[in-house]
Amino acid sequence: MADKNGFFDLSKTTLSRRTALKGMAAGAGLALAPGFVRYSQAQSSAPIKIGFQSHRTGIGAAYGRWYERTSAAAVKAINDAGGISGRPVELVIEDDGTDPARGAEVVAKFAKQHKTDIVFGTLFSHVVIGSAPAAGENKIPYFVVSEGHHVASTKLNRYVFQPGITDVKSQIQAMAPWIAANAGKKVTQIFPDFAFGYDHRDYLPPALKAQGADVIAQIAIPPTESSFTKYFPQIPAETEVIYHVMVGPAVLTFVKELGEFYGSQRPQLFGFIDSLEAVDINSPGLEFLDGSHFWEGSPRYAQPDDSAAQKAYRAAVGIDDNGAAVGDPKDVSTAAHMFGCWETLYVVKKAMEDAGYKGPEDRAKLVEATEALKEFAEGPEHPQGPKTFNGKIHQCFGIQNISKVEGGKLKVVHKTKIEDGLYEPEGDYTTQAL
Amino acid sequence: MHFGPHLLLAALEGLVTSAVLALTALGLSLVFGVMRIVNVAHGEFFMLGAVLAWAISTAISGHPAIGFVAALVIAPLLVGLVAFLAEWLVLRRLNYNPESTIVATIGMLYIIQQLALTFYGPEARPVEPPFSYRILLPWFGYSGYKLSVVAASAILLVITWLVLTRTRIGLIMRATQYDRETAQAFGIPVERVYAGVFAVGAMLAAIAAVLIVPISQAHYLMGQDPLLLSFIVVIIGGLGSLRGTVVAAVLIGLSDGIVSMFFSPTLAKIIATLVVAMVLVFRPQGLFGTAPR
Numbered sequence: 001m002a003d004k005n006g007f008f009d010l011s012k013t014t015l016s017r018r019t020a021l022k023g024m025a026a027g028a029g030l031a032l033a034p035g036f037v038r039y040s041q042a043q044s045s046a047p048i049k050i051g052f053q054s055h056r057t058g059i060g061a062a063y064g065r066w067y068e069r070t071s072a073a074a075v076k077a078i079n080d081a082g083g084i085s086g087r088p089v090e091l092v093i094e095d096d097g098t099d100p101a102r103g104a105e106v107v108a109k110f111a112k113q114h115k116t117d118i119v120f121g122t123l124f125s126h127v128v129i130g131s132a133p134a135a136g137e138n139k140i141p142y143f144v145v146s147e148g149h150h151v152a153s154t155k156l157n158r159y160v161f162q163p164g165i166t167d168v169k170s171q172i173q174a175m176a177p178w179i180a181a182n183a184g185k186k187v188t189q190i191f192p193d194f195a196f197g198y199d200h201r202d203y204l205p206p207a208l209k210a211q212g213a214d215v216i217a218q219i220a221i222p223p224t225e226s227s228f229t230k231y232f233p234q235i236p237a238e239t240e241v242i243y244h245v246m247v248g249p250a251v252l253t254f255v256k257e258l259g260e261f262y263g264s265q266r267p268q269l270f271g272f273i274d275s276l277e278a279v280d281i282n283s284p285g286l287e288f289l290d291g292s293h294f295w296e297g298s299p300r301y302a303q304p305d306d307s308a309a310q311k312a313y314r315a316a317v318g319i320d321d322n323g324a325a326v327g328d329p330k331d332v333s334t335a336a337h338m339f340g341c342w343e344t345l346y347v348v349k350k351a352m353e354d355a356g357y358k359g360p361e362d363r364a365k366l367v368e369a370t371e372a373l374k375e376f377a378e379g380p381e382h383p384q385g386p387k388t389f390n391g392k393i394h395q396c397f398g399i400q401n402i403s404k405v406e407g408g409k410l411k412v413v414h415k416t417k418i419e420d421g422l423y424e425p426e427g428d429y430t431t432q433a434l
Numbered sequence: 435m436h437f438g439p440h441l442l443l444a445a446l447e448g449l450v451t452s453a454v455l456a457l458t459a460l461g462l463s464l465v466f467g468v469m470r471i472v473n474v475a476h477g478e479f480f481m482l483g484a485v486l487a488w489a490i491s492t493a494i495s496g497h498p499a500i501g502f503v504a505a506l507v508i509a510p511l512l513v514g515l516v517a518f519l520a521e522w523l524v525l526r527r528l529n530y531n532p533e534s535t536i537v538a539t540i541g542m543l544y545i546i547q548q549l550a551l552t553f554y555g556p557e558a559r560p561v562e563p564p565f566s567y568r569i570l571l572p573w574f575g576y577s578g579y580k581l582s583v584v585a586a587s588a589i590l591l592v593i594t595w596l597v598l599t600r601t602r603i604g605l606i607m608r609a610t611q612y613d614r615e616t617a618q619a620f621g622i623p624v625e626r627v628y629a630g631v632f633a634v635g636a637m638l639a640a641i642a643a644v645l646i647v648p649i650s651q652a653h654y655l656m657g658q659d660p661l662l663l664s665f666i667v668v669i670i671g672g673l674g675s676l677r678g679t680v681v682a683a684v685l686i687g688l689s690d691g692i693v694s695m696f697f698s699p700t701l702a703k704i705i706a707t708l709v710v711a712m713v714l715v716f717r718p719q720g721l722f723g724t725a726p727r
Contacts, residue, residue, distance in 0.1 A: 062558075229443065231695075233695065261576075
């Protein structure tokens with residue numbers, strides 16, 4: 001007799017009434033527990049999967065981390081409020097190494113393997129440009145948060161959108177009057193030698209020209225450069241303003257070496273905060289920036305006139321009044337850009353709900369619904385400010401902040417208007433086939 | 435800016451590059467010369483030195499010089515320990531086979547790099563220089579610290595040369611480099627020499643990194659450029675030749691500084707690579723290397 005104790009006797013292992021009741025009680029408790037949202041009105045309660053193309057490694061890694069945190073906070077807020085069309089949202093994250101070739105692979109992987117509903121979240125312009133064809137081929141909507149002009153140039157394809165952050169061409173046009181009036185008329189530009197830098201190279205001179213100012217020198221620096229002093233002799237002596245846009249890990253060196261080169265007798269400095277995203281403005285060597293000005297998409301430091309929506313957004317993402325992670329003052333955020341992730345996810349929610357989006361078969365409907373959007377009102381979903389959206393060029397337009405470095409903080413001294421940054425569309429995506 | 439001051443600035447920049455490069459490349463050259471191992475992870479030991487320098491200098495409060503000096507002592511020792519362990523755990527098990535060790539050090543490269551990303555993070559973080567004196571020239575200002583890096587590097591190179599040529603340890607190392615089997619027959623503990631050399635090579639890279647980190651910042655990808663340039667220097671100078679390494683480092687550093695300032699940085703890299711190709715074609719053993727017997 002092998003089974004003396006009846007281990008294998010099925011009659012002895014049937015579910016007792018008591019066990020069944022316990023299980024049912026536990027299930028009911030789970031359903032009633034706080035945080036458990038019932039997606040009752042959805043026909044399908046399967047989650048909407050958003051493929052997040054993240055710069056987890058490579059030169060964009062500091063941005064990638066904050067883009068993930070912001071997106072996770074936005075997804076949590078959306079899910080807590082019932083999800084998209086009653087369905088929960090789920091982020092599927094893949095690392096693109098801040099590399100265009102890998103970026104394209106990641107987009108294809110989202111479309112074919114993860115079968116996500118959309119792809120989202122890319123920042124670096126060369127990765128966006130490298131990945132956009134893959135999005136077009138796989139006919140998967142691709143919502144980037146890149147700031148570059150490539151989407152609005154209509155040189156990509158109908159599946160690529162940038163509804164959460166204004167493009168560089170518009171930013172420059174909006175700020176040029178302030179630069180010409182307050183900083184100086186003779187401008188030397190220093191920019192990274194790739195797509196994002198070329199936007200600045202191409203659009204700043206005409207924008208300044210219109211204000212009676214001139215770009216007198218343009219200095220392109222390879223994005224992997226680690227030492228900069230050797231470029232400074234190219235800055236003409238009559239320069240009144242140095243306009244600098246640098247990206248990548250070596251930007252601190254750039255500023256320090258500029259400081260060593262010029263000392264206190266420096267020209268005016270106007271920079272894009274891209275140079276110092278995720279970098280503490282009070283780092284040793286950056287004293288040189290005191291009194292200089294920066295573009296900020298969304299202010300890093302809490303401002304006295306912050307709206308309730310801005311305060312709620314900062315709390316949800318987990319940044320303190322200095323724009324650093326709550327509890328870790330050294331972990332400085334990429335506040336000037338990452339708001340775009342939050343806002344883009346709310347645009348996706350709105351477009352999906354407008355389109356009656358059910359699944360990947362409705363992607364074309366989602367594209368059309370996104371193109372039909374006109375404006376986004378300032379509020380909890382758009383804490384950076386109001387925006388208009390041009391469906392023909394897939395680009396939004398918002399306000400820009402010019403901030404001054406003062407007492408180790410960035411203080412907003414000028415806000416542009418949406419109209420300042422509008423330009424004639426260069427094309428029309430809606431004429432392309434879906 | 436006029437030609438004279440422009441050239442001076444280019445030369446100064448080139449000298450700083452040379453100084454750091456000489457130390458880093460010397461470590462690589464030593465490891466190859468004695469152990470016949472191409473250490474692809476060398477750049478990561480450099481990075482590790484910089485990252486540890488940041489960790490040490492931020493852990494110590496007070497005047498920045500205290501933290502910096504502590505980093506200059508502790509960081510290379512820690513990096514040396516890591517290299518020692520890597521040698522013992524990996525390279526020794528592969529019997530120092532040239533092909534296997536290349537693959538193994540590539541693996542080390544990724545492991546160290548990803549560990550740095552995980553525990554240190556993706557940011558570039560600055561280390562405060564021990565002193566910040568700005569030398570004011572009539573045409574431009576220049577960092578006093580940068581010049582002190584050149585001096586420090588020169589002193590370290592002289593010390594290394596003295597150790598190699600004037601001490602018993604240096605003699606043992608040279609003997610092992612010259613002929614491993616004969617050295618072993620004369621009772622030299624070759625394996626211990628190897629472990630020591632691998633650690634010292636990594637420490638030289640780490641020292642170079644600690645010196646450079648107040649100028650550029652600690653970042654987990656910072657090991658790639660020094661690795662490439664070190665290989666270029668070592669190939670031009672001749673593998674295993676201290677003199678060749680230093681001469682090649684000065685040559686590459688200065689030409690990089692001057693060419694990239696007057697023309698473009700890309701052209702400087704093109705020229706450096708072209709020189710390597712020419713050396714490999716016409717003098718495969720390098721400028722000061724001896725032909726293999």
